Amino acid sequence: MGGAREQRMKLIIAIIKPFKLDDVREALAGAGVEGLTISEVKGYGRQKGQTEIYRGAEYQVVFVPKLKLEAAVEDSAVSKAVAAIRGAANTGKIGDGKIFVVNVEDAVRIRTGETGAAAL
Amino acid sequence: MKCLGLKRLAGVLLAAMIVGGPLLAAPALAQVASSAPASAAPASAAPSSDASSAPAASSAPAAAPAAAAPAPVKLDSGDTAWMMTSSALVLMMTIPGLALFYGGMVRKKNVLSTLAQSFVITCLVTVLWMIVGYSLAFTTNPDAGIQKWIGAWSGPASRVLMSGSIGGVNSLAATIPESVFMCFQMTFAIITPALICGSFAERMKFSGMILFMCLWLLCVYCPIAHWVWGGGFLGSAGVLDFAGGTVVHINAGVAGLVTALVLGKRKGLGHDNMAPHNLVLTMIGASLLWVGWFGFNAGSAVASNALAGSAFMNTQVATATAALAWMVVEWIERKKPTLLGLCSGAVAGLVAITPASGFVDPIGSLIIGVAAGVGCYAGAVWVKKIFKYDDALDAFGVHAVGGLIGALLTGLLASEAVNPLSKGHSLLTQANGVVWTIGWTALGTFIILMICKFTTGIRVSEDAEVEGLDMALHGEAVHD
Numbered sequence: 001m002g003g004a005r006e007q008r009m010k011l012i013i014a015i016i017k018p019f020k021l022d023d024v025r026e027a028l029a030g031a032g033v034e035g036l037t038i039s040e041v042k043g044y045g046r047q048k049g050q051t052e053i054y055r056g057a058e059y060q061v062v063f064v065p066k067l068k069l070e071a072a073v074e075d076s077a078v079s080k081a082v083a084a085i086r087g088a089a090n091t092g093k094i095g096d097g098k099i100f101v102v103n104v105e106d107a108v109r110i111r112t113g114e115t116g117a118a119a120l
Numbered sequence: 121m122k123c124l125g126l127k128r129l130a131g132v133l134l135a136a137m138i139v140g141g142p143l144l145a146a147p148a149l150a151q152v153a154s155s156a157p158a159s160a161a162p163a164s165a166a167p168s169s170d171a172s173s174a175p176a177a178s179s180a181p182a183a184a185p186a187a188a189a190p191a192p193v194k195l196d197s198g199d200t201a202w203m204m205t206s207s208a209l210v211l212m213m214t215i216p217g218l219a220l221f222y223g224g225m226v227r228k229k230n231v232l233s234t235l236a237q238s239f240v241i242t243c244l245v246t247v248l249w250m251i252v253g254y255s256l257a258f259t260t261n262p263d264a265g266i267q268k269w270i271g272a273w274s275g276p277a278s279r280v281l282m283s284g285s286i287g288g289v290n291s292l293a294a295t296i297p298e299s300v301f302m303c304f305q306m307t308f309a310i311i312t313p314a315l316i317c318g319s320f321a322e323r324m325k326f327s328g329m330i331l332f333m334c335l336w337l338l339c340v341y342c343p344i345a346h347w348v349w350g351g352g353f354l355g356s357a358g359v360l361d362f363a364g365g366t367v368v369h370i371n372a373g374v375a376g377l378v379t380a381l382v383l384g385k386r387k388g389l390g391h392d393n394m395a396p397h398n399l400v401l402t403m404i405g406a407s408l409l410w411v412g413w414f415g416f417n418a419g420s421a422v423a424s425n426a427l428a429g430s431a432f433m434n435t436q437v438a439t440a441t442a443a444l445a446w447m448v449v450e451w452i453e454r455k456k457p458t459l460l461g462l463c464s465g466a467v468a469g470l471v472a473i474t475p476a477s478g479f480v481d482p483i484g485s486l487i488i489g490v491a492a493g494v495g496c497y498a499g500a501v502w503v504k505k506i507f508k509y510d511d512a513l514d515a516f517g518v519h520a521v522g523g524l525i526g527a528l529l530t531g532l533l534a535s536e537a538v539n540p541l542s543k544g545h546s547l548l549t550q551a552n553g554v555v556w557t558i559g560w561t562a563l564g565t566f567i568i569l570m571i572c573k574f575t576t577g578i579r580v581s582e583d584a585e586v587e588g589l590d591m592a593l594h595g596e597a598v599h600d
Binding site: 052053054055056057059060061 | 225393394395396454456458460461464500501502504505514
């Protein structure tokens, strides 16, 4: 439970623009991160939504489609992974997204039962 | 709960009366033949004012002599083949054409219920038409006074349950079997009520809608169809309506507006996101409507001939022109042309050319196309904004306005070179037909809605509306 210092892990959660997925995946692979989970989400931050028009009726669509990436990495690999994501997902325009880093209590590989960093 | 049960019972009894009534009452209401001797032939007795009441045949249809020996039935295989094809095309316009056109425009939680409306209407109208609808609309009542208003419901001239129709023809379409003519007209009777669904989308009870449609078909559609096409007073007065500008589009559009006003606005209108959930479906629907409409217009020649060809070409030209016209207006007003605008403009053109298709020349259809594209944009967008009624899918804005534009322009643009029946065309005569249609459908629709409101109920509960009709009324959902 909890594990030794060298087994501490982090979950990197990144919200990015959907079309940036391939660039980010390649950059993460280059940074040594081999596993990834993605989900299609919607959200807004400073980027406002868009106005859609249907036969004269205007609809303000507040939530913009984004991709959420989640990758569990060892502590030592975190800064390299975050830098890789940021480098690949950045376009310089509002709406590029955010990266969050949270602690991971434990990890388990379902097939073998390995725990801790060995499960990553 | 007790009150609910009573309402339901009343609704069921009413529905049973509608179906059973004509059958039980037929002997009691049997029409005594007046001065015109009943023809012994299976062909229904030809109305004497044939030339102007028939749905615009290319030449005056051969009138079966009332007192002489029964006219021999002479079928034309080309006409028959084309009319069966047309019937299939027009059926396709409703299922899945209109179903998808509307389905794509509603929110995902209501798409299945929208599709179900078109589908069940197809089934209801088919059965009612066979039982009594066709007879009311397209037979000749032996009493000349009654014939002005409605057809026969008993006696040899009637076609209740289609009895007496085997091997015969309807004098309005003497070269095709009566079975085919009946089916062709049935498909018009199907799509007209289905169009109304556009106005009450996303908030009408399924049960209430079923009762509404049964009553509406028999009490509103059948009379108007008879007045214009079945030998009634509007056709006799010279109102020109080739394929249904008044009978179908103004009729359905105005009925739609009445239902939109009686039912009230959708919850959250102007605040919630009610954007179309899938315009791909709408475009597919619009395209099926366009292709199917060749059966609607060109088929209304009830023959495979030059007039049908004329109507075919006019349909294509007006539709494309209207789509472009709508696109231009929208591009100027909104800075971006939309797919929904293109589809809507095309449908507007199809609607407007409907009454005119067998009467105008190609230049006339260009004019009608432009007028429809601009006029229906105004009807669906500007007028709705001003008066703020919730005609959800613009049945009034496109069909009533488009039908009105087409019906009136027919009075101005009808050409005797294209169709000799154009003779005597006038704006005033057309306006007369329009006014009668609007008056009867508005009144009839309102009364029928009130009947439904106090028996089955018409609007879903607020919870159901928020949850979505697919789940609330049908227990179904679209899963991604």
